[in-house]
Amino acid sequence: MSEFSSLGLSDWLIKQCKQLGISKPTPVQENCMPAILQGRDCMGCAKTGSGKTAAFVLPVLQKLSEDPYGIFCLVLTPTRELAYQIAEQFRVLGKPLGLRDCIVVGGMDMVAQALELSNQPHVVVATPGRLADHIRGSKTFSLSRIQFLILDEADRLLEQGCTDFTKDLEVILGVLPAKRQTLLFSATLTDTLQELKNIAMNKPFFWESKSETRTVEELDQRYILTPEKVKDAYLVHLIQTFTDEHHDWSIIIFTNTCKNCQILTMMLREFNFPTISLHSMMKQKQRFANLAKFKASVYKILIATDVAARGLDIPTVQVVINHNTPGLPKTYIHRVGRTARAGRNGVSITLVTQYDIHLVHSIEEQIQTKLKEYPVVEKEVHKILTQVNVTRRECEIKLESTDFDEKKEINKRKQMILEGKASYFLAEYIHVSNKAVIV
Numbered sequence: 001m002s003e004f005s006s007l008g009l010s011d012w013l014i015k016q017c018k019q020l021g022i023s024k025p026t027p028v029q030e031n032c033m034p035a036i037l038q039g040r041d042c043m044g045c046a047k048t049g050s051g052k053t054a055a056f057v058l059p060v061l062q063k064l065s066e067d068p069y070g071i072f073c074l075v076l077t078p079t080r081e082l083a084y085q086i087a088e089q090f091r092v093l094g095k096p097l098g099l100r101d102c103i104v105v106g107g108m109d110m111v112a113q114a115l116e117l118s119n120q121p122h123v124v125v126a127t128p129g130r131l132a133d134h135i136r137g138s139k140t141f142s143l144s145r146i147q148f149l150i151l152d153e154a155d156r157l158l159e160q161g162c163t164d165f166t167k168d169l170e171v172i173l174g175v176l177p178a179k180r181q182t183l184l185f186s187a188t189l190t191d192t193l194q195e196l197k198n199i200a201m202n203k204p205f206f207w208e209s210k211s212e213t214r215t216v217e218e219l220d221q222r223y224i225l226t227p228e229k230v231k232d233a234y235l236v237h238l239i240q241t242f243t244d245e246h247h248d249w250s251i252i253i254f255t256n257t258c259k260n261c262q263i264l265t266m267m268l269r270e271f272n273f274p275t276i277s278l279h280s281m282m283k284q285k286q287r288f289a290n291l292a293k294f295k296a297s298v299y300k301i302l303i304a305t306d307v308a309a310r311g312l313d314i315p316t317v318q319v320v321i322n323h324n325t326p327g328l329p330k331t332y333i334h335r336v337g338r339t340a341r342a343g344r345n346g347v348s349i350t351l352v353t354q355y356d357i358h359l360v361h362s363i364e365e366q367i368q369t370k371l372k373e374y375p376v377v378e379k380e381v382h383k384i385l386t387q388v389n390v391t392r393r394e395c396e397i398k399l400e401s402t403d404f405d406e407k408k409e410i411n412k413r414k415q416m417i418l419e420g421k422a423s424y425f426l427a428e429y430i431h432v433s434n435k436a437v438i439v
């Protein structure tokens, strides 16, 4: 493995890395950084937790130090939490430069963001929707001189999943200079390769981690075959076992819907497990606060939807539990990538019902690894089955008595209006409902 100095990185950055315990480049850094420093476009495809963020942050900071101005670099990423995480790496590594960054994400004060943008920060880290809103509505800042465009989790930004970023990306790309360096990173780039190559126009340097598997060797990948109605009892049993056996542990549990996320959180709290949730029906401030409490180990268990599946870097996470088997192998790869990061060990346990077996097969095919069965003493699970199911039902009833579903409906309608799919009357309805229900 080479040294940072042989990759062309300046002394001040090497010193800065050392202070953070980063002494030798990881493969994605070793391979991509020289190309970026030479001024080439770059596409980097490496496993989650392998140091992709520093692979672009370090060369950008080096170039910025040679010719500092704002706005120098734009980073786009699919989730708000990731935007904060990336900005933090810029801030910490770029401290000697007096780096000024600006985070532009939905759910936060738009006026404050506009003010920060107009102050010409060196680096803007944004989610596409909110940045496109600023571009459409404001003439107080310009992205026309940026040197770097970075798409983090680039494939997610381009695929048309539940949040479709393509229209917003069009708006953003429309105001960027053609002459720029474009850097694209993800753990799962290959599916959208062609589209990505169109964005990085200048014959991008392409690097893909050589390993045959798409998940890291340090990750112990397990499954438990369970009927749907016994799932929660397995979950409670697993958490109880981990609690009994480990002091310094934390767990992320992924589930498929916001509502399920909320119910599971309530249920695990009834069992006195220190649990907190993260999903898109929560206010953004609450999302950040919950994530911060989980990172600080105030709460040891985070229950999340796929909003937390990509990129989040929390070293203490030793266990990822998939409460539902992900429908896409790609989602599985990103979810389990929340543990076994930067060379540490970790375990992932996927709860599989009889209807999910084909999903497991396609996951195994993609990751080139067979999931192993996780041993469980079934007698122990059956002992708590009734208690768990009754508690879950109680939590469902409690949630039904709140306005959770109503809020969801309002959010859906708001989205339709923003996309121009709903009428003025719906806008009025929301106006009234907002007053009556949300405020």
Ligand code: AMP
Pocket: 021, 022, 023, 024, 025, 026, 029, 048, 049, 050, 051, 052, 053, 054, 311, 312, 313, 341, 342
């Ligand atoms: P990322 O894949 O960018 O989310 O990074 C995962 C973790 O690896 C982060 O906590 C980084 O601080 C850490 N990291 C990045 N580069 C290195 C390196 N060269 N050596 C050790 N740790 C690193």
